[in-house]
Amino acid sequence: MNEQRPRREADPPQPQRRAEMRVRPTGPIVPSANVSGNALMCVIAIMSFLACLTLGGVSMVRATAQSWQSQISREITIQIKPDDNLDMEKALADARDLALTFSGTTGGSIIDRAATARLLEPWLGGGLDLDELPVPRLVVITIDENDPPDFAAMRQALTEMIPQAFLDDHRTWVDRLVTMANTTAMIGSGVLTLVFSAMVLTVVFATRGALSGNRHIVEVLHFVGAEAGFVASEFQKHFLRISLKGAGAGGLLAALSFAIASFWQSQTLATPETDQATALFGTFSIGYTGYLGIFAIILVIALLTTLTARLTVMRTIYEIDLIRSDPGRTDTFQG
Amino acid sequence: MQRSVTPPFRPSSRGYQVVTRDWAVPLIHFENVGLRYGMGPEILRDLTFDIPRRSFQFLTGPSGAGKTTLLRLLFLSLKPTRGLIRMFDRNISSIPREEFPMLRRRVGIVFQDFRLLDHLTTYENVALPLRVRGKDEAAYRSDVLELLKWVGLGERINVLPPVLSGGEKQRAAIARALIDRPEILLADEPTGNVDPPMARRLLNLFLELNRLGTAVVIATHDLSLMDQVEARRMILSQGRLDIYE
DSSP: OOOOOOOOTTOOOOOOOOOOOOOOOOOOSSOSOOHHHHHHHHHHHHHHHHHHHHHHHHHHHHHHHHHHHHHHHTEEEEEEOOOTTOOHHHHHHHHHHHHHTSTTEEEEEEOOHHHHHHHHHHHHOSSOOGGGTTOOEEEEEEEOTTSOOOHHHHHHHHHHHOTTEEEEOOHHHHHHHHHHHHHHHHHHHHHHHHHHHHHHHHHHHHHHHHHHTTHHHHHHHHHTTOOHHHHHHHHHHHHHHHHHHHHHHHHHHHHHHHHHHHHHHHHTTTSHHHHHHHHHHOOSOOHHHHHHHHHHHHHHHHHHHHHHHHHHHHHHHHHHHHHHHOGGGOSOOOO | OOOOOSOOOOGGGGTOOOOOOOTTSOSEEEEEEEEESTTSOEEEEEEEEEEOTTOEEEEEOSTTSSHHHHHHHHTTSSOOSEEEEEETTEEGGGSOGGGHHHHHTTEEEEOTTOOOOTTSOHHHHHHHHHHHTTOOHHHHHHHHHHHHHHTTOTTOTTOOGGGSOHHHHHHHHHHHHHTTOOSEEEEESTTTTSOHHHHHHHHHHHHHHHHTTOEEEEEOOOHHHHHTSOOEEEEEETTEEEEEO
């Protein structure tokens, strides 16, 4: 067991050599992780999350407002008031046929007696007999939004053919809704601008704060002969990594929030809660443009952080040079 | 500790450009140089001297005499209020700021407070000047390791500065200043943090470097250190400079 290998005569005595020390893989010039770097990453993630949420929210509100506007301006209504000598059913059919002769109309339907009674039920109660009341009847004409018919000509033709007919092109409602939609979109844009401004300022100041803790590195690099561009690029790389991680996390979380909300909405369709939410906010789906917007925010934040890091480093070097050219600025004088 | 006296540098292997120099022209020339901080009194007055190539000198004087300020002038980190400074045969007042990094690369400096980067190992700190010049690590690794052995830090290459002793930090700072073979080495109180035997070893290191062709300026007020070597003494007192050859 303890048998030793017999030493052969031919074996030359081995010189005692110390193992060469291995150099660890070269670390980055700017330390990859420190407290201020992590804090900056958190700030960037939070601001990116808020900016992405705001962007998604504003695009949702804008889409909903546009959808209201579009829905109401896709239809016009012909109203025919009852008259003693008027055959209502014939007048309704004639009005529909006349309207459909105009280019820009895509279809027409007469609101039948039962549907009219249902429309009036909230005001007049159930079991309504339309023959007993002089209730106007309606014809709904759908139109091509992009190529609407000539409403004035249609109105004139209708009046000539059926004097009791009145054409409502919903202009008053459309105008109101357009104003409301524009106001909503404007408020949304204002909020987005504020959140973006806050994000820009926060990111800029947080980056500068994180850099101030690394000023000694800038100085040492400067004094060992590094060119300003080299020092700036080292810090740029470092801050680009931090900002991409932070902004990516925030953006991803926001995208995930929208995806979950959209999924929840699709799973709970036709429930009162979802209907209410849909009526107010529209669908939570932000579409590919929304996700593109989130991606753009991530890029903007990364670019902003990197640019701030570069400018701050260049300014630090400029300040060091300024002290060189004006000794009165120095506060590190030693005898 | 046994230290090899073999020069650690092999200029040919590092691809130095061969430059013909006029050896009669001093590395640095000061003429009537004066400096004041803001509106205060002149800290340095009418300094006129040369730092010849391959020379060795001590810069001394009482505390507050302006040694560090003079070193900062020599290292291009301050500009004089008046007078002329020529470095490497160029008037520094006419050099654009973009060219200063190139000039600084020809000057090695050992700061009094070392200025090592705490997140980099001894090896990485010493290699930093080469790294910022864009050199490939494979091209300089053996030179850095050789120099670290030469300054007695061969066993401490992977150690971070906070773990190093004062003397080790001093030697690491010296190695960093020497790694790119500067034409002149400026050292601010290089023995201020070490015991007398270590101070003697560091002095030998500077002398060895000087024998290899680098001009050396050591700012110190350690008289015992200066007594160990017959060298030029530049004594600053009340802002004026007296030179004893």
